[in-house]
Amino acid sequence: MKIGSIDLGIFPLLLAPMEDVTDPAFRLMCKRFGADMVYTEFVSSDALVRYVNSTQQKLKICDEERPVAIQIYGRFPDAMEEAARICEEARPDIIDINFGCPVKKVAGKGAGAGMLRDIPKMLEITKRVVEAVKVPVTVKTRLGWDDSSKIIVDLAESLQDCGIAALAIHGRTRAQMYTGEADWSLIGSVKNNQRMTIPIIGNGDVTTPEIARRRFIETGVDAVMIGRASIGRPWIFGEVKQFLLHGNTVEEAYSLQDPTTMLLPYSFKWKLQIIKEQVQDSVRRLDERRGIVHIRRHLAATPVFKGIPNFKETRIAMLRAETVAELFHIIDSVEGINENQ
Numbered sequence: 001m002k003i004g005s006i007d008l009g010i011f012p013l014l015l016a017p018m019e020d021v022t023d024p025a026f027r028l029m030c031k032r033f034g035a036d037m038v039y040t041e042f043v044s045s046d047a048l049v050r051y052v053n054s055t056q057q058k059l060k061i062c063d064e065e066r067p068v069a070i071q072i073y074g075r076f077p078d079a080m081e082e083a084a085r086i087c088e089e090a091r092p093d094i095i096d097i098n099f100g101c102p103v104k105k106v107a108g109k110g111a112g113a114g115m116l117r118d119i120p121k122m123l124e125i126t127k128r129v130v131e132a133v134k135v136p137v138t139v140k141t142r143l144g145w146d147d148s149s150k151i152i153v154d155l156a157e158s159l160q161d162c163g164i165a166a167l168a169i170h171g172r173t174r175a176q177m178y179t180g181e182a183d184w185s186l187i188g189s190v191k192n193n194q195r196m197t198i199p200i201i202g203n204g205d206v207t208t209p210e211i212a213r214r215r216f217i218e219t220g221v222d223a224v225m226i227g228r229a230s231i232g233r234p235w236i237f238g239e240v241k242q243f244l245l246h247g248n249t250v251e252e253a254y255s256l257q258d259p260t261t262m263l264l265p266y267s268f269k270w271k272l273q274i275i276k277e278q279v280q281d282s283v284r285r286l287d288e289r290r291g292i293v294h295i296r297r298h299l300a301a302t303p304v305f306k307g308i309p310n311f312k313e314t315r316i317a318m319l320r321a322e323t324v325a326e327l328f329h330i331i332d333s334v335e336g337i338n339e340n341q
Helices: 024-032 045-049 053-059 077-089 112-117 119-132 152-161 184-191 209-219 236-246 268-285 288-301 312-320 324-339
Strands: 013-015 068-073 094-099 137-142 166-170 200-203 223-226
Touching: 013 024, 013 236, 024 268, 045 053, 045 068, 045 077, 068 077, 077 094, 077 119, 094 112, 094 119, 112 119, 112 137, 119 137, 119 152, 137 152, 152 166, 152 184, 166 184, 184 200, 184 209, 209 223, 209 236, 223 236, 268 288, 268 324, 288 312, 288 324, 312 324
Parallel strands: 013 223, 068 094, 094 137, 137 166, 166 200, 200 223
Antiparallel strands: none
8 A cells, every 4th residue: 555655565554643642652662563654643733833842842753663644733724734834844754634633622623523514624724735745645534523424425535636645534423532433334435435546544443453354354445543552552563463464363473482481572571561661761751750641541551451350459559650660660560460370
């Protein structure tokens, strides 16, 4: 699958843009495990054109994470056009437009998924961004505003006519937020619309290798985007890749190796080591206090500790830890508990 001249190979897996999650360290880790393309946290066009320092920091990318997309959002065409030009100076491979964020502080002000209630403005912004930059421009959006306005099939054609190079679709409406199940049938309808010629990327509830393969097969999408399932589990890209390309699990792939002589990838002990790496990366990027606060979302979401008996108190202690030493002591104690099961 190609976006412009960027070849993402077969069964491409993309890391979805997520605020306060897809920072440089997390993007690099997901890339290490098999993500074929990664996205920055979304960037406010209004803040970017005002040169707000914290927003400009989000434009920092490195060659090791390529191909990488910078995602922008906003409701004013002039600001979005200027923001796209500013982003292009950071040398991303792609500029992506967010027409899908459902949170009230974004959609409620007419940006993100709020644009699904003003299609003419959405198309104006898209066209102006496409014309403003030389890199490929893509869009990420939802099925529609609510159940009574699932307009994605017609909308996809209109967005394609604006010149975008690919379209990512989250299989929910804005009204659903992140509740209920993602509807991939409409994503499939867009992909199988004979008028569509650009790559279609499916997003929503891809939490296992089996689900990812089913989405590729049933809908024919060109790529699958993984978002919340990667929080606290960056290795999901490796798990899915193994299954898509070889038809087995990573556990099966490493089953013939001797666990007493090496730290087996995807073992419980190995996953704890990756979590520690995430903590260290976060602390290096920020500082000890802010880094630990930032990583708590990953600690709370990770499935690594699922199934450990009487783990509630340990989880609370882990999320309250204020130093790396304290946090690692708790993680090491969990490793000891698991080994004694």
